[in-house]
Structures are given as structure tokens and as C-alpha cells.
Amino acid sequence: MNTFLLVAATVLMVVIIIPLVRVWKGPTVFDRLLGANAMATKTIVLIAMIGYFYDRIGMFIDITLAYAALGFISSLALAKYMTAEAHPEENDD
Amino acid sequence: MIELSVTEWISVVLIVLGIGFMAIGSIGVIRLPDFYSRTHAASKTDTLGILLVIVGLMVLEGFTINMGKLSFVLLFVALANPIGSHALARAAMDSGLKPLLFRKGELDGSTTQSSTASARSKDKEAGSASKNPRSEDLS
Numbered sequence: 001m002n003t004f005l006l007v008a009a010t011v012l013m014v015v016i017i018i019p020l021v022r023v024w025k026g027p028t029v030f031d032r033l034l035g036a037n038a039m040a041t042k043t044i045v046l047i048a049m050i051g052y053f054y055d056r057i058g059m060f061i062d063i064t065l066a067y068a069a070l071g072f073i074s075s076l077a078l079a080k081y082m083t084a085e086a087h088p089e090e091n092d093d
Numbered sequence: 094m095i096e097l098s099v100t101e102w103i104s105v106v107l108i109v110l111g112i113g114f115m116a117i118g119s120i121g122v123i124r125l126p127d128f129y130s131r132t133h134a135a136s137k138t139d140t141l142g143i144l145l146v147i148v149g150l151m152v153l154e155g156f157t158i159n160m161g162k163l164s165f166v167l168l169f170v171a172l173a174n175p176i177g178s179h180a181l182a183r184a185a186m187d188s189g190l191k192p193l194l195f196r197k198g199e200l201d202g203s204t205t206q207s208s209t210a211s212a213r214s215k216d217k218e219a220g221s222a223s224k225n226p227r228s229e230d231l232s
Contacts, residue, residue, distance in 0.1 A: 004108075011116075015112065018119035018122070019135075021123050022123055028128060028190060030185040031131065034128070035135075037135065037177060037178070038122055038135040041143060041170070042115055042119075044170065045147065048147065049150070057159050061166060064166055068166065069173075071177075072176075076177060079180040079181045079183070079184040
């Protein structure tokens with residue numbers, strides 16, 4: 001079972017690397033944000049799998065929750081920032 | 094690999110399915126032609142793939158306290174990932190990024206060029222006339 005998780009985590013690392021192409025050559029800034037968001041959400045699963053290798057799944061799930069919250073808040077903040085950049089006159093509230 | 098128990102086999106199937114969905118989502122982020130269609134690939138398949146893999150890890154873990162913490166991760170991902178993708182798509186729409194409505198060969202049928210289409214041949218004019226109401230609805 002540990003061998004299977006090792007192979008699965010290796011395949012998952014390759015899958016995480018793939019949207020980096022979209023971050024690199026995205027035509028707009030939203031494509032880059034979308035690729036970075038896709039990489040961040042997949043990394044949650046990778047961290048949870050690494051916890052099984054070290055047999056300390058409790059500690060790594062806390063890291064996973066913190067990482068998920070951080071990625072979600074940064075994604076929302078960047079989306080709000082891009083909207084405010086496009087319409088600076090509506091930014092009164 | 095043969096002497097796995099039943100719960101481990103269920104976990105293996107769930108993890109393989111989840112990684113497959115995430116691989117499809119990653120390929121879609123690269124291959125699709127538009128930002129809004131890439132948002133489909135990045136949000137839906139990623140959410141389903143992450144949920145499947147985390148359910149597989151929960152099955153592997155059994156009834157412990159860590160299963161409860163993994164269920165918190167499950168709930169958070171199921172809520173946060175669609176909200177983040179929706180916020181990103183709405184920010185792109187508010188900042189004026191147009192969706193790709195036609196492929197490159199179909200751009201002849203736009204409303205501004207339809208008055209000058211009389212100089213073209215018959216079949217191309219018929220093709221542009223069939224495209225016209227759709228482009229007026231979307232503009």
C-alpha cells in the first residue's frame with residue numbers, strides 16, 4: 001500500500017507541474033491566476049499524501065487545512081484586486 | 094499488491110479515479126482555447142478529483158480522529174474551490190475580458206460586415222446569413 005501511495009504521489013507531482021505551462025504563457029493575467037490556483041488546489045492532496053509516508057497524518061492534515069485556507073484567501077484577494085484595477089472609480093466602499 | 098484488503102482496494106480505486114480527473118483537468122487548462130472554458134477545466138474536475146482522493150484517504154484511515162479532520166478538508170475544498178473559480182471568472186468579466194464566441198473561421202458573420210457581404214459568393218453569403226441572428230443575440 002505504501003508503494004502504491006508513492007507511485008500515486010509521483011504521478012500527482014507530474015499532474016501538478018502541467019498547469020505551470022499556462023502560468024508561463026498565459027495571454028492575460030487571469031490565465032496565469034487560473035493556472036496558479038489550479039496548482040495550489042492540487043497541492044492540498046499531495047501534502048495529505050506525504051503525511052502517510054511519515055505516519056504523522058494528524059500533523060500534515062493541519063498543514064493541509066492551513067494551506068487550503070491560504071490559497072483560497074489569496075485567490076479571492078487577487079480577484080478583488082483585479083476587479084478594482086479595472087474599475088478604479090467604483091472603489092469607494 | 095494482491096494481498097490488499099477490501100478497504101484498501103476501495104481506497105486504491107478512489108485515489109486512481111481522483112488522480113485521473115485531476116490529470117484531465119490539467120490537460121484542459123493547457124489545451125482549451127479560451128479563459129472561460131479553461132475555468133471549467135480548472136474548477137469542476139479539480140474539485141471532483143480532490144474530493145475523490147480525500148475520500149480514498151479517509152477510507153484508508155478508518156474511524157479515527159484523523160478521519161474527522163480529513164472530512165473538514167473535504168468540506169472546505171468543496172466550498173472554497175468553486176467559490177474561488179467563480180470569483181476569478183467574475184473578476185475577468187468585470188474587467189472586460191470578452192468570451193471567445195466564434196472560432197477563427199466563423200468571424201465572417203459578424204453584424205458589422207454583413208452589409209458588405211453582397212460582394213461575396215452565394216454560399217459564403219448564405220453561411221453568414223445563418224450566423225447573423227446568433228451574433229446579434231450575443232452582442
